[in-house]
Amino acid sequence: MIAILVVLSAGILLGLLIVKKPKLHLFNNHLLNWAIYLLLFLLGISVGTNxxxxxxxxxxxxxxxxxxxxxxxxxxxxxxxxxxxxxxxxxx
Amino acid sequence: MRSSLIIFSFFVAGVLVGLSGKLPSGYDFDKFGSYALYLLMFLAGISIGSNKNSWKVLATHNYKIIWVPLTIILGTLTGSALVALVIPTLTLLESLAVGAGFGYYSLSSVFITQLHSHSLGVVALLSNIFREVATLLATPIMVRYFGNLAGIASGGATAMDTTLPVISHYSGKEYAIIAVFSGIVLTILVPFLVTFILTV
The missing domain is CATH 1.20.5 (Single alpha-helices involved in coiled-coils or other helix-helix interfaces)
Incomplete structure (x- = not known):
């Protein structure tokens, strides 16, 4: 819980540094999509192996x-x- | 909708891989999942921080945002209570305890397994996974018909992490801060509420 909030805050701080760099926003959105896919795939594995x-x-x-x-x-x-x-x- | 289908097919693929039993042994997939979650949080943080509108919400909505988690608690517990009336195998307190996971399946299922029974723990696991997956899939539709808070309400505790990207995409980035706030409040409350419900 604490660790998650620290990671989120670190991301927000880094985000503040790239407010004026739209190309990086786009790149970040791609990474975000793939992170969601990965997480759902792993969630499926947890269900399938239980x-x-x-x-x-x-x-x-x-x-x-x-x-x-x-x-x-x-x-x-x-x-x-x-x-x-x-x-x-x-x-x- | 296309993105929801892609997301769901990754979930189904995971279930099939899990069922196949052909996983290499020695890997801790739950641990892997929590690393993936950290990555997701970090990337979602960058997305929030880099958007100027994210910060507008605190200025425009101020005190109002406390109503969001309160509304979600009331709505969730009312809904769960109704289930106990419809399904005779569930008691009111069992149904409320599962609902009080607010999508936080890992913690609520462990708590319920410890405090009540193993089978109710599994109900909590599945029910709260369902809440998360349904939020990922249905947020676009729910936001259109029930307004910009719908994804946050549906996501419950997961609105601060796993469902945050979808919520911020369909409700607007300015709602991401509300989502994180509401998700944090609900996440903190889960262990307290579940314990309270099962020990009264």
Whole structure:
């Protein structure tokens, strides 16, 4: 947790140094895309190699997806109300 | 949508590689994953820092941003509570505990395994992975219909790291700071909330 925040802050500081270098922004976005791909691939490997997850995938998956969907729906719907009343007016 | 499909195919490829059992032994893939996460955070940081608009948000939204994580907590727990009504095999507290992971699957699944049971720990792992993957895939659509906070709400704790690039891409870079703030608040709360729910 602390380590992640340190790494993020280091990135932001480095970013501040290249505010006026648009070519580097583009290069950074490419790297960012590939980092996302790598992370999702590794996440897949963790799921695929976890025996307990794979064997009980039916019941466990059903409960997991239900809680996932309802958690997302609840927070997204409430956030839409918050957005409408507090944030939308600040958009240009 | 194209980028979401590419992202998802990398995830599926990973699952297939994992299932194949043909991985070289001796590698710690979870450790590898956390290094990849650091790389991702660093690159996302550069992207935030190099954009002038990123800093505008604190000036324009100021006190308002505290409402973002509070809204996400309320919405998530309300949604999770409804699941316990629909699925009889889950109790209210079990369902709330899984929801209170806010997408932070590694920590919440470990906590729930320790405090409750192994099977609920796996439910928490899958449910919160689902939350992260669904956020990566659906943020473009959710932002269009539910406004610029939708990706941040859906991502929960992951809005500060893994889902941050997608959120900042579709909601605008000025929302990246809100995403990080909300993600940090939720991440810090996960161990406290999960413990509280399972020990009351």
């Amino acid at each position: 025996r307990e997850v794979i064997q009980n995938i039916g019941k466990i998956g059903y409960e997991a997806i239900a809680i996932g969907i309802f958690s997302i729906a609840g927070s997204v719907l409430l956030s839409a109300i918050l957005f409408k009343f507090l944030f939308k007016q600040d958009e240009k």
